[in-house]
Structures are given as structure tokens and as C-alpha cells.
Amino acid sequence: MSxxxxxxxxxxxxxxxxEILAAxxxxxxxxxxxxxxxxxxxxxxxxxxxxxxxxxxxxxxRIRPEALLHLAWCTEPPGxxxxxxxxxxVEASAGLVREFVASGxxxxxxxxxxxxxxxRYGYCSEELTPLAxxxxxxxxxxxxxxIMERMCADAGVPAAWARLFHLYGPGERPVRLVxxxxxxxxxxxxxxxxxxxxxxDFLHVRDAADALVSLLQSGVTGAVNVGSGIPVSVTxxxxxxxxxxxxxxxxxxxxxxAPPGSTPLLVxxxxxxxxxxxxxxxxxxxxxxxxxxxxxxxxxxx
Amino acid sequence: MSxxxxxxxxxxxxxxxxEILAAxxxxxxxxxxxxxxxxxxxxxxxxxxxxxxxxxxxxxxRIRPEALLHLAWCTEPPGxxxxxxxxxxVEASAGLVREFVASGxxxxxxxxxxxxxxxRYGYCSEELTPLAxxxxxxxxxxxxxxIMERMCADAGVPAAWARLFHLYGPGERPVRLVxxxxxxxxxxxxxxxxxxxxxxDFLHVRDAADALVSLLQSGVTGAVNVGSGIPVSVTxxxxxxxxxxxxxxxxxxxxxxAPPGSTPLLVxxxxxxxxxxxxxxxxxxxxxxxxxxxxxxxxxxx
Numbered sequence: 001m002s003x004x005x006x007x008x009x010x011x012x013x014x015x016x017x018x019e020i021l022a023a024x025x026x027x028x029x030x031x032x033x034x035x036x037x038x039x040x041x042x043x044x045x046x047x048x049x050x051x052x053x054x055x056x057x058x059x060x061x062r063i064r065p066e067a068l069l070h071l072a073w074c075t076e077p078p079g080x081x082x083x084x085x086x087x088x089x090v091e092a093s094a095g096l097v098r099e100f101v102a103s104g105x106x107x108x109x110x111x112x113x114x115x116x117x118x119x120r121y122g123y124c125s126e127e128l129t130p131l132a133x134x135x136x137x138x139x140x141x142x143x144x145x146x147i148m149e150r151m152c153a154d155a156g157v158p159a160a161w162a163r164l165f166h167l168y169g170p171g172e173r174p175v176r177l178v179x180x181x182x183x184x185x186x187x188x189x190x191x192x193x194x195x196x197x198x199x200x201d202f203l204h205v206r207d208a209a210d211a212l213v214s215l216l217q218s219g220v221t222g223a224v225n226v227g228s229g230i231p232v233s234v235t236x237x238x239x240x241x242x243x244x245x246x247x248x249x250x251x252x253x254x255x256x257x258a259p260p261g262s263t264p265l266l267v268x269x270x271x272x273x274x275x276x277x278x279x280x281x282x283x284x285x286x287x288x289x290x291x292x293x294x295x296x297x298x299x300x301x302x
Numbered sequence: 303m304s305x306x307x308x309x310x311x312x313x314x315x316x317x318x319x320x321e322i323l324a325a326x327x328x329x330x331x332x333x334x335x336x337x338x339x340x341x342x343x344x345x346x347x348x349x350x351x352x353x354x355x356x357x358x359x360x361x362x363x364r365i366r367p368e369a370l371l372h373l374a375w376c377t378e379p380p381g382x383x384x385x386x387x388x389x390x391x392v393e394a395s396a397g398l399v400r401e402f403v404a405s406g407x408x409x410x411x412x413x414x415x416x417x418x419x420x421x422r423y424g425y426c427s428e429e430l431t432p433l434a435x436x437x438x439x440x441x442x443x444x445x446x447x448x449i450m451e452r453m454c455a456d457a458g459v460p461a462a463w464a465r466l467f468h469l470y471g472p473g474e475r476p477v478r479l480v481x482x483x484x485x486x487x488x489x490x491x492x493x494x495x496x497x498x499x500x501x502x503d504f505l506h507v508r509d510a511a512d513a514l515v516s517l518l519q520s521g522v523t524g525a526v527n528v529g530s531g532i533p534v535s536v537t538x539x540x541x542x543x544x545x546x547x548x549x550x551x552x553x554x555x556x557x558x559x560a561p562p563g564s565t566p567l568l569v570x571x572x573x574x575x576x577x578x579x580x581x582x583x584x585x586x587x588x589x590x591x592x593x594x595x596x597x598x599x600x601x602x603x604x
Contacts (some may be wrong), residue, residue, distance in 0.1 A: 122427070253586070
């Protein structure tokens with residue numbers, strides 16, 4: 001019994017996690033429902049559709065992993081917030097953890113999101129902020145966490161739960177904020193921002209992956225926010241991208257009146273992550289956005 | 303019965319309030335325990351020490367004001383957080399409101415602060431965030447609000463309560479953040495920041511005064527945050543000041559690890575203020591800090 005089973009390994013975050021684990025020479029078993037891609041170093045690929053009954057059991061029986069990092073879920077924006085696929089992912093995820101624990105697994109890291117919190121509170125603390133998911137995605141992630149934590153507690157397996165905030169980085173889907181602004185900039189157009197004055201918590205995908213690996217290898221249990229902890233407005237992110245691209249466009253800096261049902265601020269309290277897992281973000285927003293611009297420029301040019 | 307009674311009229315915020323009311327030609331009765339200073343336009347000065355028994359009754363009987371904006375309190379930093387003077391200010395303030403209401407007053411605006419909130423929540427909403435003042439000042443302000451609101455409700459007088467966040471502006475006391483950084487910059491020294499990574503809500507004193515006047519003249523009742531709603535780190539404020547002063551000093555932008563008992567973020571949800579009183583901040587941080595630098599340069603040069 002050895003190695004780390006990583007599900008959702010072909011995803012935006014999964015790819016960054018594999019790079020870090022491979023660089024550390026960890027024994028990694030990467031799972032994806034798609035055929036095997038190129039794998040860095042010590043990564044072994046397994047093709048499995050976890051939504052198919054019996055798939056998780058067969059996978060775990062074959063690998064007998066020591067640790068589980070479960071990233072797989074339905075994550076296609078924007079539909080995933082309300083997708084009915086969220087429900088089978090609760091069942092599949094609970095089944096995977098059950099098989100993992102039954103086979104003698106010793107460490108679980110599940111992955112949720114800020115969507116589990118009551119967003120009216122804005123600043124999210126694991127110990128303090130009420131949970132009140134407003135979407136199917138949030139409800140299902142929260143329900144899976146409750147099941148996972150109880151299962152693992154019953155079996156004496158330490159389990160942690162990462163709540164991701166707003167990730168960005170090269171390879172992100174084009175409809176999301178950073179690519180949308182970069183692509184508008186490349187076309188010489190003004191970006192259209194849905195919530196310009198909104199303040200969010202942006203974290204580079206490699207920093208997030210590093211946080212997950214640090215958490216997995218720590219003794220931390222329970223929910224842990226994974227974010228930068230640094231509040232930045234959507235307008236500021238967009239303006240920084242435009243400035244870095246050499247655009248002369250100046251966005252209206254005045255925050256528009258936030259409507260009553262809006263979420264003016266959504267930021268992570270990251271003290272559990274920094275103190276418990278000893279993690280620090282390494283990529284500042286300027287450098288990270290610059291990397292995204294270069295990535296999209298290269299892609300559009302090819 | 304007419305006019306607005308403004309207490310604490312010689313204070314940092316009081317001065318800015320008087321300028322705005324005078325510019326609008328309002329009948330203003332300004333109260334201070336110190337002798338009468340120069341008064342702008344339509345302002346009439348009254349010398350009274352509200353902590354002296356009977357002073358509030360005599361003042362109200364003489365003026366018979368229609369509205370009350372009660373700014374006076376003990377506010378000398380840093381001692382005011384724990385000063386025993388906070389207690390007599392509760393009694394004096396409650397007595398003033400009682401006399402005001404009994405004489406037929408029609409509108410009350412009391413002034414409290416973010417110190418009333420449970421700071422662990424970080425993002426402060428009037429309707430949602432629990433109150434849990436951690437200082438004598440906060441406890442006393444909160445207690446006075448409760449008394450004031452009940453008294454006014456019993457008498458059918460609409461009362462509002464402004465909760466101020468971090469104000470700055472020309473004339474601020476030198477121990478506070480902005481003057482301390484400006485004065486360090488003038489001496490060519492690096493500023494010493496007690497909480498460099500802390501994120502706060504900074505509002506120029508004239509914007510705050512404008513918010514109070516807008517609130518007083520609106521029909522809004524209950525607690526209303528008075529802040530910018532814009533999160534900014536202490537390091538960023540300091541760096542902006544140094545940059546504006548032409549300093550080449552670069553402060554460490556990496557937020558240090560926030561200790562468990564710290565307050566990493568303290569920001570106002572300002573939707574009640576902007577939607578209820580129709581107020582908008584007018585002075586952005588660059589312009590406001592530039593004004594402070596000019597003010598201190600002129601003062602140090604004289």
C-alpha cells in the first residue's frame with residue numbers, strides 16, 4: 001500500500017498538482033475518464049470513469065493507495081453551478097472514499113469551494129462563517145464533505161477539506177475573468193465586466209496546487225480555505241491585465257452601486273492554511289497575470 | 303425650534319461637518335467645551351462641557367434645536383480605547399438625547415464606530431455581523447446606541463447611528479497611520495507599521511462628514527456603516543504615501559503571517575449608506591493622501 005491517488009488529474013488544477021508531486025518524486029496514480037495523456041516523471045495514469053458503478057472499487061483494489069486527493073467533479077463553467085451532474089458526483093465521491101478507507105487508506109484530502117459559505121458574510125473563516133450554499137454545486141460539495149468527514153472519523157483516517165476561492169492561471173477556460181479580459185485586450189476591445197466593483201480573492205493555480213500538496217502532507221484536518229487572503233477588485237484585475245498588455249484603456253475605477261442581493265466582497269481568511277500547513281503564496285498578481293497574457297498570446301499566434 | 307445642534311464641533315470630524323453645513327447655509331449650533339474659535343458662515347458657537355450635570359439641559363433649552371448630530375466623546379488616541387472617561391460619556395450622551403427629545407427635537411444622528419462589531423467577522427454588515435465590542439470604547443458606544451434608539455423610538459423621533467471606520471485627512475493626530483508615515487517620510491526614515499499586512503477601510507474625513515450630513519438629512523434609521531467599502535492594506539497606504547512623496551523606499555509587500563488573535567481584514571459593507579442616503583465617496587485614496595502630505599509639509603515648514 002503506497003502512493004497518492006489523484007482524481008480529476010487532467011483538470012486545470014489537477015495538472016498543476018501532478019507537476020508538483022512529480023517534481024517531488026512522489027508515487028502518483030493519476031485518474032482521468034479520458035485516455036492517458038503524456039505524464040510527467042513518476043506519474044502513472046489510470047483511465048476510469050468514477051461515475052460508473054464499480055469503477056472506484058476496481059481502481060482502489062488495483063492501486064491500494066495510501067493517500068487520496070479527490071479533485072474530480074463536474075466543473076465546466078458556467079453550467080456546473082446548477083448542473084444535475086452534481087448529485088451523482090456526491091454518490092461517486094462518497095463511494096470512492098468508502099472504498100479507499102476500507103482498503104486501508106491513511107489520508108484524505110477532499111476539495112470544495114467558497115460556494116459552501118453564506119456569501120453575505122463576505123470574509124470567510126472556517127470556524128466562524130455560517131455555511132449556506134446558494135447553488136446546487138455548493139450544496140453537493142458541502143453534503144459530500146459531511147459524509148466524507150464522518151466516514152473518515154469512523155475509520156480513524158485524518159481527512160482535510162480544501163475550500164478553493166477564485167483560481168486563475170494559464171489554461172483556464174476562456175469564459176472566465178482573466179482569459180476574457182486578455183482576449184478582449186488582444187482584440188483591442190474593452191472587456192465587459194459583470195461585477196466590476198466586486199472584490200474577490202485571486203490565487204494562481206500553481207499556488208493553489210502547492211497549497212493542496214502541503215495540506216495533503218500535513219496533519220491538518222477539517223475545512224481549510226485555499227486562497228490568497230488578499231482582496232482585489234475585479235476592475236483592478238482587469239486594469240492590471242490591460243496595463244501589462246500595453247493598452248491605454250482606463251476602466252472606470254469607481255465601484256458601481258452594488259445591488260442588495262450582490263456579493264460586494266468574498267475573501268478567504270487563510271490563517272488555517274498558513275499556520276497549519278506552513279504554506280505561503282509565491283506568485284504575486286502582476287507576475288501571474290503576466291504569465292496568463294503570454295500564454296494566450298502564444299496560443300492565439302499559433 | 304430650528305437648526306442643527308452639532309456637538310464635538312471642534313474635533314477632526316466636527317470641523318469637516320461644520321464646513322459642509324455652513325456651505326449649505328444651514329442654521330448650525332456648534333458646541334465645544336473649549337472657547338469659541340473662528341466660525342464659518344452661518345455657524346453659531348456655544349461653549350458647554352456636556353460632562354457637567356445640567357449643561358445639556360441648559361444648552362437645549364436655550365437653542366431648542368430641530369436636529370442633533372452628536373459627535374462629542376473622548377477620542378484622544380491611543381488612550382480612548384480603554385479610557386474610564388467612556389463611562390461618563392454614555393451618561394452625558396443619554397442625558398443630551400433625553401433633553402433633546404423632551405424639548406421637541408425631530409431628528410437624531412449618533413456616532414459610533416466599527417469597534418462595536420465582532421472583528422473576527424472582518425466584513426461588517428449592519429444587519430448580519432454580530433456586535434461584540436472588545437474595548438471599553440466599543441462597549442460604551444454600543445450601550446449608548448441601545449439607549450438612544452429606545453428613547454427615540456418611544457418618542458417617535460427617527461434616529462440613525464453612524465458607525466465610522468478608519469478616517470484620515472489633514473489635521474489628524476500625528477500618532478495615527480497616515481501622519482506617522484508622512485512624518486517618517488519627511489525625516490527620510492522607513493515608517494514602522496504595527497500591522498503591515500492588515501486590510502482596512504480608509505475614508506477621507508470630508509467624505510465621512512458628507513456622509514453624516516447626508517444621513518442626517520435622510521430618513522434612514524438604525525445603524526449605518528460609514529466607510530469607503532474598499533479594502534486596502536496598511537502597507538499599500540504607506541507605500542502610496544512614500545511614492546507620492548518621491549521616496550525610493552519599497553516596503554515589503556508580502557503580508558506577514560497574521561497571528562491568531564489578529565484582525566487581518568476589517569471592511570465596511572456600505573450598501574445601507576449608498577442606497578439609503580444616496581451618498582458616494584468623492585475623494586480617492588491617491589488624492590486624499592496627497593492632500594495630507596501637502597498639509598504636513600506646509601506645517602513642518604512653518
